[in-house]
Amino acid sequence: MPASSSPKPAGAPLTGRVPRLLLVPALLGFGFLVLPLFGLLARTPWSTLGAQLFSTGVRDALLLSLATASAATVVSLVLGVPLAWLLARTEFPGRSLVRALVTVPLVLPPVVGGVALLMVWGRNGLLGRYAAEWTGYGLPFTPAGVVAAQVFVAMPFLVMSVEGALRGMDRRYEEAAATLGANRWTVFRRVTLPMVAPGILAGAVLCWSRALGEFGATIMFAGNYPGRTQTMPLAVYLEMQRSPEAAVVLSLVLLAVSVLILVVLRDHWLGAR
Amino acid sequence: MRFARCVVAVCAVLVGSACTPVADGSASGPPERTLTVFAAASLTDVFRTWGAQFAEQHPGTTVEFAFAGSSALAEQLAQGAPADVFASADQATMDRVVADVGVADEPVVFARNTLQIAVPPENPAGIGSLDDLAADGTTVALCAEHVPCGAASRAVLDAAGVAVDPVTWEEDVRAALTRVRLGEVDAALVYRSDVVAAGGDVHGIDIPEAAAAVNDYPIAVLADAAEPELAQAWTAFVTSPDNAKVLDDAGFLLP
Numbered sequence: 001m002p003a004s005s006s007p008k009p010a011g012a013p014l015t016g017r018v019p020r021l022l023l024v025p026a027l028l029g030f031g032f033l034v035l036p037l038f039g040l041l042a043r044t045p046w047s048t049l050g051a052q053l054f055s056t057g058v059r060d061a062l063l064l065s066l067a068t069a070s071a072a073t074v075v076s077l078v079l080g081v082p083l084a085w086l087l088a089r090t091e092f093p094g095r096s097l098v099r100a101l102v103t104v105p106l107v108l109p110p111v112v113g114g115v116a117l118l119m120v121w122g123r124n125g126l127l128g129r130y131a132a133e134w135t136g137y138g139l140p141f142t143p144a145g146v147v148a149a150q151v152f153v154a155m156p157f158l159v160m161s162v163e164g165a166l167r168g169m170d171r172r173y174e175e176a177a178a179t180l181g182a183n184r185w186t187v188f189r190r191v192t193l194p195m196v197a198p199g200i201l202a203g204a205v206l207c208w209s210r211a212l213g214e215f216g217a218t219i220m221f222a223g224n225y226p227g228r229t230q231t232m233p234l235a236v237y238l239e240m241q242r243s244p245e246a247a248v249v250l251s252l253v254l255l256a257v258s259v260l261i262l263v264v265l266r267d268h269w270l271g272a273r
Numbered sequence: 274m275r276f277a278r279c280v281v282a283v284c285a286v287l288v289g290s291a292c293t294p295v296a297d298g299s300a301s302g303p304p305e306r307t308l309t310v311f312a313a314a315s316l317t318d319v320f321r322t323w324g325a326q327f328a329e330q331h332p333g334t335t336v337e338f339a340f341a342g343s344s345a346l347a348e349q350l351a352q353g354a355p356a357d358v359f360a361s362a363d364q365a366t367m368d369r370v371v372a373d374v375g376v377a378d379e380p381v382v383f384a385r386n387t388l389q390i391a392v393p394p395e396n397p398a399g400i401g402s403l404d405d406l407a408a409d410g411t412t413v414a415l416c417a418e419h420v421p422c423g424a425a426s427r428a429v430l431d432a433a434g435v436a437v438d439p440v441t442w443e444e445d446v447r448a449a450l451t452r453v454r455l456g457e458v459d460a461a462l463v464y465r466s467d468v469v470a471a472g473g474d475v476h477g478i479d480i481p482e483a484a485a486a487v488n489d490y491p492i493a494v495l496a497d498a499a500e501p502e503l504a505q506a507w508t509a510f511v512t513s514p515d516n517a518k519v520l521d522d523a524g525f526l527l528p
Contacts, residue, residue: 124456140457141412141440223441223452224417238444241344242419 037255044252045245052249060227061235062253068143068231069211072150073158076207079151080158081200085188087159088166099163106156113152114220121148121221145222146229150211157210158203165199166192205265209258307335308503309355311346313362313421313490314445315386318470319523320360327510334503342420342445350374350495357504360492360511362386362446362464363421367491375496377504383512384490385526386464388422388429390478391453391471398459403433403480406460414452414461415439422446425486426462432485450475464488469524489528 045052052058087099105113121128121139132138139145173195177187193200215233222229224238232254239247308327312320317340324336339346339356343366350356351373359376360383361367367380392400398411406413415437416423423442430437440458443449449461454474468477492511494504510516517527 118455118457122455122457219444223414224443225439225441229441238417238419241342241348241444244348 040248040251040255043248045249048245049249049252052246053253057226057235058250058253061230061232061250062257064143064146064227064230065212065232066257068146068150069208069214071147072154072211073204073208075147075151076155076158076211077200077204080155080203080207081162081193084159084162084166085192088163089192102156102159104156105153106160109216110149110153110214110218111216111220114149114217117149117152117217117221121145140221141223141225141229143222143228146218146231149217149221150214153214153217154207154210158200158207161203161206162196162200165196165203168199169195201265205261209261212254212257305333305335306331306500306503307337308357308500308507309337309339310358310360310507311339311341311350311354311356312358312360313343313346314340314447315362315422315464315466316340316360316490317447319466319519319525322519323510323516327507330510331503331506336507340447342416344369344420345444347373355499356495357498357500358492358494358507360490361421362490363424363488364491365424366421367493370495371493376493377496377498377501378494378508380491380493381508381512382489382491382528384520385528386466386488386490386524387483387526388425388462388480388486389465389468389483390460390480391450391463391468391475392460392478393453393456394473394476396476397456400460400478402478403430403435403437403482406437406462407435411460412458413437413439414441414443414449414458416446416449416462417442417444420445421488422449422462422464425488428486429462429480429482433480433482464524465526466524469522487526490525 083102087095087102108116118125118140120126121131123129123132123138123140128138128140139148169192173191174187177191178184182190213233214231215237218229218231219234219237224230224234226235230238232250236247236250236254239250310320310324317338320338320340324338328334328336339349339354341349343361343363346359347361347366347369350359350370359367359370359374361370361380364382370376371380390400390403390406392398398405398408400406400411405411415426418424418427422445441452443452443461446463446467450463450467450471452458453461453463454471465477468475492508494501494508498504520527
């Protein structure tokens with residue numbers, strides 16, 4: 001990060017006793033967040049874990065989840081970074097409205113997003129109708145539909161994160177590059193992009209994990225078919241009705257993946273903040 | 274910050290509204306009682322109609338419904354969800370609840386249902402029989418096999434010797450019906466009563482093989498019902514011959 005001009009060094013803690021009014025709720029909050037994870041571990045059928053883990057159903061769902069979440073992140077990067085740049089670096093009428101609209105999927109229940117996607121991309125949807133007529137293909141019930149649902153709910157996280165990084169960046173480097181004759185594209189590619197890379201990475205991680213956990217929009221828009229559209233969260237939900245034990249195993253896999261991501265990227269997070 | 278103040282204000286309103294009914298309950302008047310009914314998704318319309326009538330006959334009573342796939346409800350009951358009555362779309366799921374949770378009395382079958390093919394009104398794939406569902410390029414939604422309509426679909430397709438590869442396995446019958454209503458699939462196997470419930474939105478096609486799987490709908494008061502008397506009154510209401518016409522109109526068969 002560029003040097004801050006604030007006079008007091010941030011991060012130097014005040015000394016003295018921690019007020020109980022802060023400590024008690026903090027510990028309660030911590031316990032509330034962590035206890036369910038232990039509950040999951042406590043109910044895990046360890047003796048049959050191996051057999052359940054390597055069943056083809058779990059493998060299919062996991063591979064599909066990893067592949068679709070990664071594809072959704074790539075799509076979000078390709079579309080979301082330019083969108084964030086547009087919001088942070090240009091002036092146009094209605095910009096604040098555009099930003100507000102971009103954040104709508106953040107607060108919208110995902111299942112509503114699924115319904116909305118169907119209304120647009122479904123076989124009788126506003127655009128899906130023509131897509132089906134001209135190409136014979138549609139997004140619903142396909143892995144591409146899963147990716148579409150994930151992009152819809154996850155891309156705003158990336159856009160917000162990248163836009164924040166762009167706004168926090170020291171503009172003088174861009175100005176210097178422009179003074180030296182670089183056009184806006186060159187400035188973006190050679191100066192802006194490298195400087196906000198940590199923000200983009202953080203956004204991509206957030207986007208990927210949100211996509212990995214996507215449930216509501218996916219089941220509504222892409223349906224449920226093992227190996228094609230049944231991602232891990234769908235498998236967890238459906239197994240819960242058939243065999244809660246299997247659902248716990250699936251949940252454990254998702255938990256392990258999440259923890260792994262956190263551990264691998266911890267340095268980046270700490271470096272960025 | 275203005276935003277933070279907004280959030281606080283919204284929360285205050287939400288908390289306030291959530292508390293209101295409790296405050297009203299402590300006021301004088303007829304005792305407020307709530308009957309909680311867990312019922313198969315296919316019973317949605319009939320039970321809603323009956324719920325309104327029942328509440329009128331029993332002043333001060335609110336009937337609350339949870340409609341979902343029978344197996345989802347059975348799982349929730351097994352996890353301790355509080356309910357007074359359970360109505361299942363098949364005997365197997367009711368048997369699970371009897372074993373896992375326990376019921377006050379022997380379950381009573383009050384309705385039966387058979388499958389039909391539901392297609393959009395314009396029938397884009399020109400479906401006329403079960404065989405057409407297996408045709409290449411035909412998109413079909415089926416119920417997942419662990420819910421009653423899925424088990425019935427499996428039995429019917431097996432009886433007909435037709436192998437259908439659906440585009441999606443839906444977790445309850447109404448979800449499968451919705452795929453047809455929206456025109457997202459060419460056909461779905463749903464109950465006759467669901468086709469009736471959808472009105473003109475879908476067209477139902479009778480299938481002779483449906484006789485291979487006729488679902489019984491049992492209802493029972495749960496062993497740990499909070500309102501056992503009200504629950505008994507509800508099951509008596511549901512199984513009463515006077516109310517059979519509603520079932521008949523809704524496309525159910527009578528036991």
